[in-house]
Amino acid sequence: MRYLILISWIALSLAKPAAETYLVNPEGTGDFPTIPAAIDAVVDGDVIDLTDGMFTGAGHATWMSLVRRTNVSVRHT
Numbered sequence: 001m002r003y004l005i006l007i008s009w010i011a012l013s014l015a016k017p018a019a020e021t022y023l024v025n026p027e028g029t030g031d032f033p034t035i036p037a038a039i040d041a042v043v044d045g046d047v048i049d050l051t052d053g054m055f056t057g058a059g060h061a062t063w064m065s066l067v068r069r070t071n072v073s074v075r076h077t
Contacts, residue, residue, distance in 0.1 A: 019045040026053030044071035
């Protein structure tokens, strides 16, 4: 019985939390106001969905280099 409890505890300790999906749109509404803000806040495995529109402002030109250093997906919805 002890081994079953130990194995269960180890399995739960190693389980990854479910990935979250966040929305960003150019008007600044959604879960984050900008793409860089979303990339800074999410954790590995999360997904950032971008809506239609033109993303402008500080950091938007370089956000792809930030994504390459993380395990985050950015996609168009």
